[in-house]
Amino acid sequence: MRFLIKEGKLIPKLDSSDDETTFSISNLPEIPQLSTNPFFEYNPELQKMLAGKQLLIDELPFTIDEIQAHYENGYLVYRKGIQKQENRPHGSSGVTEKHTNLPRICVRCGTSDESWFGEFPCARCGERDIYCPKCLMMGRVSECTPLVCWVGPESDFPVVDRPLEWAGSLSEGQQVASQRVLDAVKTTSELLVWAVAGAGKTEVLFAGINEALTSGKRVCLATPRTDVVLELTPRLKKAFPQTKIASLYGGSEERHEFTQLTIATTHQLLRFYKAFDVMIVDEVDAFPYSIDETLQYAVQQSRKLDSSLIYLTATPSKQWQKECRLGKRKYVTIPARYHRHPLPVPKLEWSGNWEKMLTKGKLPANIIKWIETRQASRRQALLFAPKIASMEKILPILRKMDPLIESVHAEDPDRKEKVMKLRNKEIPILLSTTILERGVTFPNIDVAVIGSEDRIFTESALVQIAGRAGRSADFPTGEVVFFHYGKTEAMLSARKQIEMMNKEGIKKGLIDV
C-alpha cells in the first residue's frame, strides 16, 4: 500500500491512481508518531488483539478506517516492514532512492542476508518490492507493508492471589534452581538453568511464574519445537488453573488471544513486539533455535526492554559453557536427576568402517553382539544412526535378528505410532535418526549410536541421546554406547559433560552413592 503525508500524518491510500504524491512506507525517511489523545474512545477489541504484537493490516479484522483512527489518535503506530538499514536522504524530497544497494532488514524476523530476499512487481504499491520469504508463512512482508503496533494503554490482567495450584514437591537440586528463577523474575535479570535430562526442569519454573503472575507481569514460555508446546500446555494449565493461557504454534487457533501466560514456539514470537516481562526459553540448544538467528531475534524483540530472560537447557553450547566457567553468564545447574541416581556414562567403542561393511550387508561384530545381548536379557533399546540412507541398510540386517525391529525418521507418517509401540513394548528395538534424541522418554531402555563420529552427532545431541537411558526411578540405570569409526571431540566432550555433572551431583549431595 502507499501513504500520503498530510498535516504531519500518514494517510493510507489503497489505490495508487491519485495525482497526490504518495510513498511506499519503506521510502519514508521517518514515520510521524502522533501524541495520544486521552479523549479518544479506543476499541478494546483492537487493544486486546494488538497489545504487545506486531501484525499486518491483513491480519487485523478491523477496517482500515478504524485502524487509521487509532493511529491518528496516537493509539497505534505503523512501522516499516522492510527497513533500509541506512537511510540517506536523497534529493530535495527527503525520500530515499529505491533500489540502491542499501542493506535491508526484515523488521519482523530480522533477516538481513540479501540472498534470502525476493522481489516482485507489487500490485499494492505499483513498484518492484523486496519481500521476505523467510517469514512469509505469517503473511508477506514487503517494502510497502506496514507493521501495526499498539502504543495505547495496556489492559491489566485480573488479579489472582495464588495462581499456582501445584501440590508436588521439588528435589533438593530443583529447589536451588527454583529459588534462582524466582530471583531472576523479581530482579528482572538473566539466568541460564542448566539441568540434566530427567532433572525435572519444568517444575523449577513454577515459583517464578507464580511470582510474575501475582505481580501482573506478562510471561512467555517459548521453545523451538511444537511437540514441547503441546506437552507443556496441559502441565501449565494444571499448575495455573485460574490463569488464561495461550498455546501458540504453527496452525494453532489461539493467535489473537490476549493472555497473561503464553506458551509458544519461538517462531510464533515473530508476531509479538515488546510484550513480555518474563521470557523463558526452553531447550535453547534444540534445533533449529541454536542455528537460527531469526529465532534469537524473535526472542529479543518480543520481550520488553526491561524484562527477565531465563534459558533452560540440558546441554549449553561450548560458548555458553565457557561463559559460565568464566563467570560471565549467570547460571544454575541441576546436576542430578530427580531419582538421585547418576546419569549413565556413555562407553566409546570402536566399530571400524561400519559404512563399508554396510555396503556388503553386514554390521560390525560388536554391534551385533550388543544387540544379541539386549535380546538375551530381553531389554529394549533405542539405536541411533546418522542418516536415513544408512538406516535403510541397517534395518534389513536387524530384521533378520528380529522381524519386530522398526525404524523411524522425521518424515515417517507412522512416527507417533512407532514411538507408542516401543513404549508398549511391542517393538524390541527402534532404529532412529536424531529425531528421538530429545523429548521422547521411555522408562527402561538401553541406547546405542552407530557411527557416532558423524558430524550430525554434536556434543549436545550426544548428551541428549545419552539422556534417554535410565530415566525412571524404577529403572534408574541403562547402558549407553557410542559405536564409532574414530573418536570425535563431540563424543569426548559429551562424555566429559556427563561425568562432570555426576561429580557435581555427588559433591552437592544430590546423588546417592
Added chain:
Amino acid sequence: MLCHEEIEPEISWRSFLGKDQAPKICTECKDSFAPITGEKCEICGRPFDFLEEEYRIGNICMDCKRWEENEEWSGSLDKNRSLYRYTDFTKEVIARFKFRGDYVFADIFTEDIKTVLQAFQYDYIVPIPLSDERLYERGFNQSEALIKAAGYTPTHLLTRIHSEKQSKKSRDERIQIEQVFKMAEGVEIECKTILLFDDIYTTGSTLRHAAKVLKQNGASKVMSLTLAR
C-alpha cells in the same frame, strides 16, 4: 537434499529450494511434479490413464462432451493443455506461490513452460485476470507472473466484471447472462489465435468463459495452458 531435513514447517519451503534468490530445485523434488503424459482428452488434456473407462468417449472425456453438446459453450475453447497433475505436492507448491505470495517460486516452472510453449502457435498469450480485490490481496497475478518468469510478454485482453454488481441481479438474470470477463479496449483480435494462461484447470468453466468472450470478439482460435489440472 535440503528438503528432507527436519525443520519447523514455516521455514522448510525455503530450505527446500535453497537459499539463492532464484530457487534451484533439486532433481528429487522436480520429479515430485507429476507431468501429464500418455493419452489424453483431445480438448481438455485430461490424462486418460487416471480416468474410468466410462468417462472416456472416443478421444474426448465426458466433461468435454457435455460442454460441446451445450449450444452456448460448444467450440468456445479449442484445446487445453496442462503441465502437471494436481497432486498434493503440486498443490502445496502452487499454494506457497499463489496464496502465500512467494513470487520467486514462479521460476521453478520456467523451463517446463518454455518447453511446452514451443508446441503452441499463437498471436497473444493472455493471463486470466484477477478481480481488483484478489489482486490487492495477493499483490500479483500468478498467471502473469508465470508468463513473465518464462520470458514471454503477456497481453491483457480481458478484465473481470465486478462481481458485486453481479450479485445484485436476480438469479434468473444471472444465469442468463452470466459474464465473468469483458474485453479490454484497444486490441484488435479479429482472426487471431489466443493462448489463455491460468495456474489450474478445475472444471474448465473459467477458461471457457474467457474463451467465449474472445471468440465473440472475433478470435478465430482460443487455446489454453495451465500449470496443473
